[in-house]
Each structure stands twice: as C-alpha cells, then as structure tokens.
Amino acid sequence: MTTKEYNNCVKMHADGVFRFVLKNLANRSDAQDVVQNTFEKLWRKHETVNYATSKSYLFSIAHNDMIDLIRKNKFVKAYENVPEQADRGFTNQMEAKEIMEKGLADLSPIQKSLVLLKDYEGYSYEEMAEMTELSLSQVKVYLFRARKKMQVAVTQLTKAV
Amino acid sequence: MINKSNYEAFALDYLEGTLSATERREMEVFLQKNPVVAAELAEMKEIVTLVPDESIVFDNKNALLKAEEGARVIPMHRKNWFRLSLAAAAMLLLIGGYLAGYFTANMESGEEIIVDMPAEKVEKQEEIKVEEALAIEETIEENAAPIAKEIEKIKTRPKNNIEQKDAYFERHNIDRQNEEVANATPPKANNSPVEKSVSQQKEKVITIEKEEKEAVANQDEKPNIPEATPQKLLTPDTEITIATLPEKEVEINEIPASKAMEEIVAELPQPIALTETNEVEKADVAEGKSKKTLKKIGRFFGKLPFEGATASIIPTYYTDKKRDGK
Numbered sequence: 001m002t003t004k005e006y007n008n009c010v011k012m013h014a015d016g017v018f019r020f021v022l023k024n025l026a027n028r029s030d031a032q033d034v035v036q037n038t039f040e041k042l043w044r045k046h047e048t049v050n051y052a053t054s055k056s057y058l059f060s061i062a063h064n065d066m067i068d069l070i071r072k073n074k075f076v077k078a079y080e081n082v083p084e085q086a087d088r089g090f091t092n093q094m095e096a097k098e099i100m101e102k103g104l105a106d107l108s109p110i111q112k113s114l115v116l117l118k119d120y121e122g123y124s125y126e127e128m129a130e131m132t133e134l135s136l137s138q139v140k141v142y143l144f145r146a147r148k149k150m151q152v153a154v155t156q157l158t159k160a161v
Numbered sequence: 162m163i164n165k166s167n168y169e170a171f172a173l174d175y176l177e178g179t180l181s182a183t184e185r186r187e188m189e190v191f192l193q194k195n196p197v198v199a200a201e202l203a204e205m206k207e208i209v210t211l212v213p214d215e216s217i218v219f220d221n222k223n224a225l226l227k228a229e230e231g232a233r234v235i236p237m238h239r240k241n242w243f244r245l246s247l248a249a250a251a252m253l254l255l256i257g258g259y260l261a262g263y264f265t266a267n268m269e270s271g272e273e274i275i276v277d278m279p280a281e282k283v284e285k286q287e288e289i290k291v292e293e294a295l296a297i298e299e300t301i302e303e304n305a306a307p308i309a310k311e312i313e314k315i316k317t318r319p320k321n322n323i324e325q326k327d328a329y330f331e332r333h334n335i336d337r338q339n340e341e342v343a344n345a346t347p348p349k350a351n352n353s354p355v356e357k358s359v360s361q362q363k364e365k366v367i368t369i370e371k372e373e374k375e376a377v378a379n380q381d382e383k384p385n386i387p388e389a390t391p392q393k394l395l396t397p398d399t400e401i402t403i404a405t406l407p408e409k410e411v412e413i414n415e416i417p418a419s420k421a422m423e424e425i426v427a428e429l430p431q432p433i434a435l436t437e438t439n440e441v442e443k444a445d446v447a448e449g450k451s452k453k454t455l456k457k458i459g460r461f462f463g464k465l466p467f468e469g470a471t472a473s474i475i476p477t478y479y480t481d482k483k484r485d486g487k
Contacts (some may be wrong), residue, residue, distance in 0.1 A: 003229045006227060007227060007229065010225045010352070011222065013217045014222050015217070017219070018217065018219035019213055019267070021219045032219070032220075035225075036224070036225065039225045040225075042476055043227060090417055100211055104211065116210060118210075119210045119211035119212070120213040138170075140169070140170045140173050141169045143173060144169045144172045145169065147173070148201065
C-alpha cells in the first residue's frame with residue numbers, strides 16, 4: 001500500500017484497535033503502546049501488505065502483542081483481578097452495558113479477543129481463525145464457551161438486580 | 162456424527178442457523194438425546210452481543226501518520242524539537258562559514274569588493290602589489306642572460322654520442338670542476354681510461370670557459386629570444402610572456418651493438434671525485450669491474466637505498482641496462 005493508504009488505515013482503524021486492546025488490557029498506557037507498536041509494524045511492511053486486508057493485519061498484530069503482554073504480566077493481572085471480583089456485587093442501578101463488561105472480564109484473553117473481534121469489528125469465523133492463528137473449529141468452540149459464560153454471568157447479574 | 166465431545170463446534174452455527182441440512186438433523190438428534198445441553202442452548206437463543214463504546218478513541222493519531230510523497234512529518238515532541246534546533250544551528254554555522262570563506266578568497270584574488278577600508282590599508286595593499294611586480298621584473302631580467310647562455314649551449318651541443326655524454330656531464334659538473342681544474346696538477350701520462358677521460362674533460366672545461374668569456378664579450382649580440390613584453394603593474398588581466406627556449410631536436414644515436422659492455426663503460430667520463438678515491442678502486446676499474454666502481458660512486462655521493470643497488474648518476478642510455486634496473 002502507499003503512504004496515503006497507510007495514513008488512511010491510521011485514521012480509520014486506530015480507534016478500533018485501541019478499543020479492542022483496551023478491553024483486554026484494561027490499562028490505558030499499555031493499550032497505547034500496543035497500538036503504536038502495531039502501526040509501526042504495519043508501516044515497516046506497508047509495501048508488501050495489501051490495503052484491502054490491512055484491517056485484519058492490524059488486528060492480528062494487535063492481538064498477538066496483547067496476548068504476549070498479558071502472559072508476561074499474568075501474575076500482576078491475576079493479583080489485580082482479586083479486588084475486582086470482590087467488588088463485583090449486585091446493584092439495582094446496574095446498566096446492561098456494565099453487566100456485559102463484568103461478564104467480559106471473566107473471560108480468558110483469547111476468549112475476550114474473539115468476542116471483541118466478533119462484536120466490535122464484525123469479523124467472520126474464518127477471518128478470526130487467520131488472525132488468531134487458530135483452527136476454525138477451535139475459534140467456534142472458544143467463542144461458544146465465551147458466550148455461554150457471559151450468558152450465565154448476565155443471567156445471574158440480571159436476576160440479582 | 163455429532164456427540165458430546167464435538168457438539169460445541171456446531172453449536173454457534175446451529176444457533177445462528179447456518180448449519181447445513183445434514184448437520185442440523187444430526188444436531189437435533191444429539192440434543193434430543195442430551196436434554197441438559199438442549200437447555201443450555203435454549204438459554205442462548207438470544208445471543209448477547211457487545212456494542213463498542215464510540216467514546217473510546219486513540220488520542221495520538223498524528224504520531225502514527227507518515228509524511229506522504231517523500232516528505233517526512235516529524236512530530237514536534239520535546240526530543241525532536243531539541244534535535245531539530247541543533248540541526249538548524251549546525252546548518253547556519255556551515256552556511257556562515259562557507260560565506261566567510263568565499264569572501265575571504267575573493268579578497269585575496271584582488272577582485273573589487275565594496276568594503277569600507279581605511280585609506281592606509283588600501284595604500285599598503287597597492288604598495289605590496291607594486292613591490293611584487295618589481296620583484297617579478299627583476300627575476301625576469303636576471304633570467305634573461307642565463308636563458309641566452311642555455312640557448313647557445315644547445316646550439317653548440319655536439320651531435321654524436323660521445324660528445325653528448327661529455328656535454329651532459331659538463332653541464333652537471335661544471336661548477337664543481339672549475340675550481341678543481343684550475344688548481345689540479347697536470348695529469349700523469351697514463352693510458353688508463355680514467356685518466357684519459359679526465360684529461361679530455363679538463364680540455365672541454367677550458368674550451369667552455371673560453372666560450373663563456375666570448376659570450377660575455379659579445380653581450381650586445383641579440384640572442385634569438387622573443388622580446389619580453391614591457392613590464393607593467395601586474396594584475397590578473399596582464400599577460401606575461403616569458404621567453405621560451407626554441408625547440409631543438411636532440412639526436413640520440415643508439416649505441417652500436419658491436420661494442421662490449423666493458424668498452425662502453427670504460428669510455429664513460431668518470432667524475433673528478435673518483436681520483437680522490439683509493440688506488441685500489443682505480444685498479445678495480447682497470448680490471449674492468451665497472452659495477453663495483455658504480456657502487457663506489459654511489460656511496461661517495463650518498464647511501465645506497467638497499468643492498469645490491471647500483472648508483473645511477475649516469476643516464477641509463479649510456480648502458481644497455483633497461484630502465485627498470487634489470
């Protein structure tokens with residue numbers, strides 16, 4: 001792609017990539033670093049990447065960097081999650097959106113990525129398989145389990161409200 | 162065949178209604194056999210999907226942009242600002258240094274530059290220029306006479322080989338030999354080649370002295386030199402014609418092949434300095450050991466560069482040695 005097309009990618013997808021990464025990492029500065037690294041990698045290979053597939057290329061890089069970062073900080077994240085779970089209670093004024101966010105938080109990183117890619121960006125199962133380097137059946141299984149968990153969490157939270 | 166271990170891979174497609182007819186029939190058969198799973202799937206009929214929060218945006222998109230069409234956009238962060246200001250200062254210094262050098266060079270060449278100079282400095286500069294011009298005039302006048310002499314010598318230069326050798330040697334040793342010849346004792350009546358050549362050389366010197374005296378006496382005769390242009394203040398535009406020597410073809414005859422090496426070397430005029438060396442060396446020459454003699458000559462005049470080197474004060478066309486020393 002040309003430099004102009006690269007700049008178009010920045011303008012169109014920087015927000016989406018940032019949202020996608022932020023949901024997983026929950027740390028704004030980490031998410032910004034991942035986004036910057038992702039676009040830098042795209043720029044380095046921009047001459048060989050096709051403009052039509054640039055979006056999936058971006059999310060693929062972002063997903064891999066994100067997973068690496070999560071695995072590196074696994075211990076820290078597990079510690080951070082404890083107070084969050086403790087605070088998770090039942091309030092009357094909980095909105096659906098917040099319920100959904102709570103449900104998402106209980107998922108594993110890969111499950112979270114798949115849910116976000118499907119819901120936020122509308123990728124197909126095949127595209128997600130290519131981006132996350134999983135088989136098609138694996139993607140479907142992970143996604144089914146993620147949806148099941150979220151459903152259970154939402155049901156429980158809704159009942160409590 | 163759909164079963165408990167693989168039904169999850171088909172579940173989402175079943176819920177979305179994208180299974181093939183065959184796969185859907187198999188799934189329904191499985192669910193009938195497994196009511197718990199059927200209940201789970203029933204709860205998921207309305208799949209909850211997440212909606213992106215549009216308020217979440219990436220703040221620093223400009224930092225990601227690249228300059229289009231070759232120009233590079235450098236965002237003005239603090240680090241970049243410092244680097245850019247250093248680069249700008251360096252460029253200014255370079256340009257300033259170049260301009261200063263340009264003006265300085267122009268001043269030295271004498272071109273007119275509109276610069277306010279005090280009158281004293283201007284006068285001094287003019288004086289210096291005049292002095293330089295006069296000095297050049299003097300050197301030209303001084304050189305005119307020697308140039309005339311050279312021309313005469315070239316005219317009278319002998320044509321055959323041996324006379325050429327003598328003339329060459331004379332030109333290079335004439336100053337040293339003048340005094341020595343005047344004070345030297347008459348040579349012994351000896352048939353050795355060295356003594357013969359030395360006596361020949363002395364005769365030549367005496368004849369040349371006579372010629373010089375005649376030339377001085379005949380100074381009024383005009384030599385064949387084009388007149389120099391009238392001397393005037395030197396500026397870059399003035400043309401100075403320096404007398405040039407007329408071309409004279411020097412004929413160099415080849416050494417006849419019949420002559421032996423020893424004979425040729427023996428005919429060489431030996432320098433006067435050789436007479437001051439040992440008697441042993443004279444004997445060596447008499448025996449025809451020309452190489453040793455040449456070595457000695459070299460040692461007298463200076464250190465030889467390396468072992469086995471031969472002195473090369475005699476032009477190579479006197480010997481049949483190749484110029485590369487082999």
